[in-house]
Amino acid sequence: MSATGVVEAASARGAPAGPWWWSRRRSMALDVGLAAASAAECAAEGVGFAHDAGIPTLLGVLLGVLVGSTLVLRRRWAIAVVLISIAITPAEMGLLLGVVGLYTLAASEVPRRITAVLAGMAGSGTLIITMIRFQQDIKKDGWEPGVWVVPLVSVVMALGVTAPPVLLGLYVRARRRLVESLRERADGxxxxxxxxxDRAEERAEWARNEERTRIAREMHDVVAHRVSLMVVHAAALQAVALKDPEKASKNAALVGDMGRQALTELRQMLGVLRSEDGQRSVGAAAPPAAPEERRVPLAAVAVAASAAAQASAAAAREAEALGGPTLAELEALVGQSRATGMTVDLSMEGEERRYASRVEQTAYRVVQEALTNVHKHAPGASARVRVAHRADEVAVLVENGPSERGAADAGLPSGGNGLVGMRERVATLGGGFVSGPTEAGGFRVSAVIPDRAADGDPEPVDPGAEQFRNAERAQSA
Structure with missing residues (x-):
């Protein structure tokens, strides 16, 4: 590291490197100019020094030029320049060399105690030489001033030569450190x-993925259940159209009601999606920032991305809360399956109470999807729906027997996402979900959904031990 530290500081700021130890060509030109002026000054003062010392004048001039030219090294070896200026103080030359050298030393990264020692040496040398020369001049002129005049003039001269450059250099050094500190803090x-x-964008992307999953799950729940019932009723309508017109008319009315219900739920979902798209389009209407303004919008980017993630989560909660089914509608849901000829036994245990909207919607969707799977994969089988109201949770059990028609499948299309969607819904709320075949040849779906929050995001849940305990409870429910 150089004595001044200017080269390193400039390189750290990305300034173009100059020749040798200079950080910029402008700095080199300044130092060369100062060195030339110092050499000229010392050369002129070298004439008087040669006369007083009794040496050839040319030697005194050459010595002055050599000493003054050392100022060109002030950024590289500031201590050496100051020592040279102190060494030539008895020769009464090098005023510019001493002043600029002290300023450079004080502004450099040299420890302050070294700067103080060298400044004291320079001031002491100037003080002593001034006192000696002043007394000699007084004796030559025959002037007899007071005792205090010589010390006062000498002190003023010494302080005037050393104090201003040192104080200015210390100020420049402190200011440079402050600027570098502020720049480092700004970069950090x-x-x-x-x-x-970046983290906010990741959260926003995660929120968008969760929203797409939620929309797909809602579409599946709405379309799969309603359309499955419509297909079952349409098949019954086709079978009895000619034999029993009255029953056929009743089935046709049921198909129409289910279709209207499906359209109503789809309109609600599309309305929420349109409101979300409108909010996104308003947020995206702002023009992109100019390249030179790239530093300033980083905070805005982080806030906007974080707001996008929060808006997506809020939209999901809004979609869950608007027009969502509740446990009070289970009777109507079971009645739709009974209308198709399925035997469904609905039982409620415990004292009925209200849960958070997301909890009731999840319990409703679990029963809905389980009954849909019975229509698809076990036509003609009977089903049992059991809902247990508890203090801080609700337990749901849907179990069906084997198909009485001897058919393993009703031939309805299935994407294999029903059980996955139910498990995701329950896991989102920190509950446990279990599904699988029964010993009697049927199928069982069981879920335990905790009621941790009211109409808000559930508290964080350990996805390991907590869900394992809830799964065991769901299996035994």
Whole structure:
């Protein structure tokens, strides 16, 4: 590291490197100019020094030029330049060399105690030489001033030569450190904002994926159940159309009611999606920032991405809360399956109470999807729906026997997402979900859904031990 630390500081700021130890060509030109002026000054003062010392004038001039030219090294070896200026103080030359050298030393990264020692040596040398020369001049002129005049003039001269450059150099050094500190803090803040923006974008992407999954799950629940019942009723309508017109008319009315219900739920979902798209389009209407303004919008990017993630989560909660089914509608849901000829036994245990809307919607969807699977995969089988109201949770059990028609499948299309969607719904709320065949040849779906929050996001749940305990409870429910 150089004595001044200017080269390193400039390189750290990305300044173009100059020749040798200079960070910029402008700095080299300044130092060369100062060195030339110092050499000229010392050369002129070298004439008087040669006369007083009794040496050839040319030697005194050459010595002055050599000493003054050392100022060109002030950024590289500031201590050496100051020591040279102190060494030539008895020769009464090098005023510019001493002043600029002290300023450079004080502004450099040299420890302050070294700067103080060298400044004291320079001031002491100037003080002593001034006192000696002043007394000699007084004796030559025959002037007899007061005793205090010589010390006062000498002190003023010494302080005037050493104090201003040292104080100015210390000020420049402190200011440079402050600027570098502020720049480092700004760079660190920019990096932190960039990381925050990246994390917020990841959260927004995760929220978008969750929203797409939720929409797909809702579409599946709405379409699969309603359309499955419509297909079953349509098949019954086709079978009895000619034999029993009255029953055929009743089945046709049921098909129409189910179709209207499906359209109503789809309209509600599409209305929520349109409102979300409108909010996104308003947020995306702002023009992109110019390249030179890239540093400033990082905070806005982080805040916007975080707001997008929160808006997506809020939209999901809004979609869950608007027009969602509740446990009070289970009777109507079971009645739709009974209308198709399925035997469904609905039983409620415990004292009925209200749960958070998301809890009731999840319990309703579990029963809905389980009955849909019975229509698809066990036509003609009887089913049992059991709902247990508890203090801080609700337990749901849907179990069906084997198909009485001897058919393993009703021929309805299935994407294999029903059980996955039920498990995701229950796991989102921190509950347990179990499904599988029974010993009698049927199928069982069981879920335990905790009621941890009211109409809000559930508290964080350990996905390991907590869900394992809930799964065991669901299996035994």
């Amino acid at each position: 803040l920019e990096r932190e904002l960039s990381l925050l923006a």
